[in-house]
């Protein structure tokens with residue numbers, strides 16, 4: 470039987486809850502399918518929707534920072550997640566930290582008591598069954614999507630090339646912060662047109678770097694320890710653990726860069742451009758599980774990076790996400806099935822608030838779809854708009870598609886040299902305008 474005019478949302482996490490709240494605000498009915506408590510992922514523990522699986526911090530609330538700006542944009546758009554976080558706030562400097570129990574409980578109660586929303590506690594294993602029943606389906610099952618559902622999504626999206634299972638990324642730094650008097654452009658063995666920035670190290674400097682890597686504090690692993698690291702993207706600390714010279718003979722090797730034997734540095738750390746404007750560079754082969762503070766300390770031991778500004782930190786954890794620029798249409802539906810939309814970290818956004826933002830954007834798109842209107846995405850140079858542009862491939866990414874949180878780097882995609890407070894002010898104005906054009910109602 471077809472549930473006409475009703476939308477199925479699979480996964481009642483941060484994205485799914487925000488998406489359902491948004492849809493209900495337009496008077497459209499939504500059924501949320503949530504597998505808890507029938508089945509729990511390895512990280513989920515509570516029966517509530519919108520569970521925070523790890524930290525209770527939603528990161529900076531300072532509106533001048535990209536993280537704080539994203540929250541403010543959501544707040545002004547009537548986000549259920551941010552409103553509930555504000556209400557469940559616990560003091561933690563400038564970050565928005567919450568009482569996780571209160572936070573998730575209040576969201577669950579709000580959604581349960583909404584007349585447009587029904588919560589169905591059931592694991593969805595095959596999305597095709599739902600497309601037969603509903604006008605549209607939103608998949609927001611998160612990075613720990615149950616295996617059957619992941620298989621179903623993979624089949625619909627187009628096969629294994631479109632679903633990734635790991636997230637291993639290196640820190641990204643601004644070009645401006647690199648001391649080019651201690652680095653030079655060039656490609657190993659003259660391949661390419663001198664695309665890399667090369668940062669030479671003497672043996673003494675390398676030893677200090679090696680010791681710092683070996684002794685750096687690591688974040689707890691989110692990776693299933695039974696699954697081995699891919700040899701092709703080992704964390705820097707894992708390579709270092711294999712021996713003193715393993716980095717200097719491996720990814721930091723000084724050869725092929727035109728040095729004669731006498732002047733050869735002991736090691737060379739390479740930086741690779743992250744965007745076409747070359748305002749951002751990632752540190753090659755530096756995917757890492759080091760704590761953020763340690764990453765900064767370690768990288769600053771490289772002479773050319775003494776004052777480096779990190780705009781996105783390295784990270785590594787198990788994570789299922791789609792190759793969104795390839796598989797999603799402009800309105801966040803699957804190219805292979807325009808009635809299936811995707812939201813949350815499955816699209817390649819990273820972080821609680823980013824997941825909520827993605828849920829709101831997908832919700833707006835589904836509402837447009839149901840009303841037979843074209844989807845108007847959030848404007849460029851707003852935090853929401855930049856996340857949207859990243860996942861739909863409108864922001865240039867030189868290498869393999871990897872998840873992103875909101876960060877200063879995204880604001881530099883159109884050639885700006887640095888992120889500024891003025892950008893944040895303008896973004897808020899744009900979001901206010903957007904809210905009006907979309908007639909975005911505040912949740913009540």
Ligand SMILES: Cc1cc2nc3c(=O)[nH]c(=O)nc-3n(C[C@H](O)[C@H](O)[C@H](O)COP(=O)(O)OP(=O)(O)OC[C@H]3O[C@@H](n4cnc5c(N)ncnc54)[C@H](O)[C@@H]3O)c2cc1C
Pocket residue numbers: 479480481482483484485502503504505509510512513519520521522523524525526591592593594609610611612613614615618691787812813814815819820821822824825
């Ligand atoms: C272990 C871990 C720790 C993390 N820690 C942090 C952190 O500290 N800070 C941070 O900002 N981000 C963190 N993240 C990243 C990310 O922000 C969170 O995972 C976030 O909760 C993702 O939001 P989401 O809505 O996409 O998915 P989720 O919030 O995970 O929601 C997905 C929901 O779908 C349900 N579900 C899954 N499969 C099915 C199915 N087949 N049928 C029905 N329901 C299903 C799940 O039970 C869950 O409730 C972490 C991720 C992981 C994996």
